[in-house]
Amino acid sequence: MASNGSPCSAHPQLPIAEYGIEKPHGRPLWLLAELTYKCPLQCPYCSNPLDFADFGSELTTQQWLDVFAQGRELGAVQLGFSGGEPLVRQDLIELIGGAHEMGYYTNLITSGVGLNERKMAEFHKAGLDHIQVSFQASDESVNNMLAGSKKAFAQKLKMAREVKAQGYPMVLNFVTHRHNIDRIDRIIELCVELEADYVELATCQYYGWAFENVEQLLPTRAQLERAEAVTNEYRGKLAAEGNPIKLIFVTPDYYEERPKGCMNGWGQVFLTVTPDGKALPCHSARMLPIEFPNVAETSLEEIWSKSPGFNYFRGDDWMKEPCRSCDEKDKDFGGCHCQAYMMTGDMHNADPVCGKSQHHGLIVDARDRAEQVINNSEDFLFRNERNSRIIAKG
Numbered sequence: 001m002a003s004n005g006s007p008c009s010a011h012p013q014l015p016i017a018e019y020g021i022e023k024p025h026g027r028p029l030w031l032l033a034e035l036t037y038k039c040p041l042q043c044p045y046c047s048n049p050l051d052f053a054d055f056g057s058e059l060t061t062q063q064w065l066d067v068f069a070q071g072r073e074l075g076a077v078q079l080g081f082s083g084g085e086p087l088v089r090q091d092l093i094e095l096i097g098g099a100h101e102m103g104y105y106t107n108l109i110t111s112g113v114g115l116n117e118r119k120m121a122e123f124h125k126a127g128l129d130h131i132q133v134s135f136q137a138s139d140e141s142v143n144n145m146l147a148g149s150k151k152a153f154a155q156k157l158k159m160a161r162e163v164k165a166q167g168y169p170m171v172l173n174f175v176t177h178r179h180n181i182d183r184i185d186r187i188i189e190l191c192v193e194l195e196a197d198y199v200e201l202a203t204c205q206y207y208g209w210a211f212e213n214v215e216q217l218l219p220t221r222a223q224l225e226r227a228e229a230v231t232n233e234y235r236g237k238l239a240a241e242g243n244p245i246k247l248i249f250v251t252p253d254y255y256e257e258r259p260k261g262c263m264n265g266w267g268q269v270f271l272t273v274t275p276d277g278k279a280l281p282c283h284s285a286r287m288l289p290i291e292f293p294n295v296a297e298t299s300l301e302e303i304w305s306k307s308p309g310f311n312y313f314r315g316d317d318w319m320k321e322p323c324r325s326c327d328e329k330d331k332d333f334g335g336c337h338c339q340a341y342m343m344t345g346d347m348h349n350a351d352p353v354c355g356k357s358q359h360h361g362l363i364v365d366a367r368d369r370a371e372q373v374i375n376n377s378e379d380f381l382f383r384n385e386r387n388s389r390i391i392a393k394g
């Protein structure tokens with residue numbers, strides 16, 4: 001386990017703004033409902049919290065429906081059902097149906113494990129608009145090794161075919177890393193064969209379990225450049241053939257010199273609710289030493305507009321140098337606070353991805369180590385309840 005992956009106690013939970021004070025903000029257009037942390041798979045890059053096994057009971061069906069209704073009143077239009085594996089929830093049809101009636105565009109984000117033709121048809125009837133199926137790799141053995149299931153790959157293939165057969169638009173998501181990125185040509189060919197509408201070739205982002213496994217996952221610069229070149233070749237070739245498939249290539253922060261504008265700005269358009277009801281401005285923010293409110297106790301309107309947690313990084317009065325006087329601060333808002341916290345121990349620092357950060361050397365060191373690491377899947381810390389409980393115990 002990387003030594004700098006644990007939350008640091010140097011910064012107590014001190015809200016920067018008092019409760020009730022509003023700061024300029026947008027509307028939570030995109031609501032992500034993390035229905036459960038339960039999942040039959042164990043991806044070593046999962047973005048769920050390391051200590052997920054230690055959290056309390058899940059929201060009830062009615063509590064979720066209340067959250068969805070409040071979200072619509074605030075202006076939310078897209079609703080993602082995520083997890084863990086959302087199929088584990090026995091009330092998923094009810095949740096889909098309720099959200100559909102409220103007018104959401106709904107998206108099921110799933111590993112495909114636990115899905116079948118009947119459930120898919122019921123979801124369609126209940127009003128589900130979109131399904132995203134994630135794969136671990138295009139090779140069965142690598143996929144199943146990463147997922148921790150001998151049957152996962154065959155099941156995913158079957159379900160991806162069924163998604164199209166039932167007339168859903170389909171996104172296929174491949175998290176790419178040093179163990180699968182050299183097969184990006186095969187990944188794209190598989191997606192073409194499965195008639196995906198969109199393909200996310202999402203280079204692993206290093207949060208949660210991925211941060212613990214960064215040395216085993218981070219590709220080399222040469223791997224990444226080759227993968228991007230191959231993707232561009234396929235884009236040209238497929239467009240020439242009239243294939244409408246869209247290939248989305250996401251570069252890892254670790255090979256950039258400037259951070260991304262995280263979530264389009266903290267508390268501006270995105271709202272996540274965790275299985276136990278914590279409302280977060282991004283799905284990783286639970287790790288930060290900020291007290292976030294719970295939807296079981298506080299209305300979404302109050303949370304979004306006035307809670308200290310959502311106001312914490314709104315605006316720029318929290319910034320330290322070099323961000324404070326930087327002429328790019330309106331583009332990236334100082335980058336990712338979770339990354340700053342994980343790597344430097346202070347969430348107020350500039351994201352170390354930024355070349356102007358005094359901590360940028362940490363990113364350069366990680367890149368250098370990627371050149372030296374030998375692929376060895378035995379060194380993975382897999383995301384499962386056992387490991388999570390060990391981490392939670394400290």
Ligand code: SF4
Binds near residue numbers: 039040045046085
């Ligand atoms: S990333 Fe893997 S382990 Fe995590 S929720 Fe998704 S399928 Fe489950």
Ligand code: SF4
Binds near residue numbers: 322333
């Ligand atoms: S110094 Fe801060 S605001 Fe400026 S580019 Fe870097 S992260 Fe962004």
